[in-house]
Amino acid sequence: MDWDKLRIFHAVADAGSLTHAGEALHLSQSAVSRQIRALEESLSATLFHRHARGLILTEQGELLFDATSAMVKRLDAAAARIRDSEDEVFGELRVTTTTGFGTLWLAPRLSALYAKYPDLKIDLMLEERVLDLPMREADVAIRMKEPSQADLIRKRLMGVNMRLYASHEYLEERGIPETLDDLSHHRLICQNTNSNQVAAGAALVQQLLAFDVPSTLTVNNYFGVLQAVLSNLGIGVLPDYLTHDFPNLQRVLPDVESNEVPVFLAYPEELRHSKRIAAFRDFVTEEIFAYRKRQQERHQD
Structure with missing residues (x-):
């Protein structure tokens, strides 16, 4: 199957429009349309229902879009690992945690992380839904329970009451x-x-x-x-x-x-050697250690 056609198909399915996909890919609408028709012919299947407001995936199109979405996430993970240099920490890091912990504890402390690694680009995703790390919905998670998904590296950070x-x-x-x-x-x-x-x-x-x-x-x-x-x-x-x-x-x-509610940090096994993940993990661990030390000092007072 032609990788370039799959890439164009994924962009069209994601945008729901030949025009918008063409703009994202820097291709004309007619060029995008030809590639989609060629892909449909090679698969002997109709991938889109076409109507005045845009494009809707057919059942066959949904199956292919699921496959290309998984491919894109894997490619993103590979690209992330390739971009990690041996000595520098830079690039995008997608972090997910709950609204409460992310807003009240994590976000106010990120200035220390940026001061150390100013070229980081953190995408902080705050929601109660547990994102799928192996499927690359996020790079690293802080969760209020031990993750049950396979192929994750996990570290217990602390307990909360x-x-x-x-x-x-x-x-x-x-x-x-x-x-x-x-x-x-x-x-x-x-x-x-x-x-x-x-x-x-x-x-x-x-x-x-x-x-x-x-x-x-x-x-x-x-x-x-x-x-x-x-x-x-x-x-x-x-x-x-x-x-x-x-x-x-x-x-x-x-x-x-x-x-007690256990707080865990987790990330995919495939990102074990990511410098960005290591930098974030070490930063959170240091902040937790400082937090515990302050708690002990308060109790002693």
């Missing part, structure tokens, strides 16, 4: 709860138990809602919960990694917390 926090101003005005029953005098800010989150966090919220909580505010990520807590709206369920970066948070009901 969900705890109850409020702002100093809120507690001065409303008082500090001493028992779980005291939550009946406060507003609880948390994620909805049906939203995407770690199971330990959802279990803690369910436990808290069993008490007579008169008012709640639910947000679908921890960034929103944090902003509401800092705005003195109530007592929030938040991960404990926030305590150093947000000193206005005060823990309440210190005996109440979720089960």
Whole structure:
């Protein structure tokens, strides 16, 4: 099968338009159309339904697009490995993690990584969906559970617990709860138990809602919960990694917390020798070590 025709087919399928694919490939629309017709003839199959608004893949086209997508991801991985030099760290690094951890812990620390490697281009993808690393949806992931996919290198970074926090101003005005029953005098800010989150966090919220909580505010990520807590709206369920970066948070009901949530860093086996992956892994490991050291010092004080 002609690789060049497959490349053009993939661009057309991705764009849904001969014109847009031609612009991306720097080819005329007629040249792209000829290549697609030639590919269809060689396969004895129709790959696109053509209509006024663009092109839609046929069933046969969907099968071929799945194959070319996998090829493109593998080629991207190979190109990434080739681009990694022995002594320099540069180029694109696609990092995926949850919205909360990425927004509240990782992003504020990236200045240290860029200071060391200014030619890095980081694409930070924050979402609760677990991206497929072997299929190259991302290069490296930080996940709130141990990855189950095969062909991944994984490293346990730390453990996180969900705890109850409020702002100093809120507690001065409303008082500090001493028992779980005291939550009946406060507003609880948390994620909805049906939203995407770690199971330990959802279990803690369910436990808290069993008490007579008169008012709640639910947000679908921890960034929103944090902003509401800092705005003195109530007592929030938040991960404990926030305590150093947000000193206005005060823990309440210190005996109440979720089960520990393990945090793992993972990347595909095929990127084992990537300098960019190594640089990011070492950076995160160093930041975690510094975070743990600060926690120990606080406990000693």
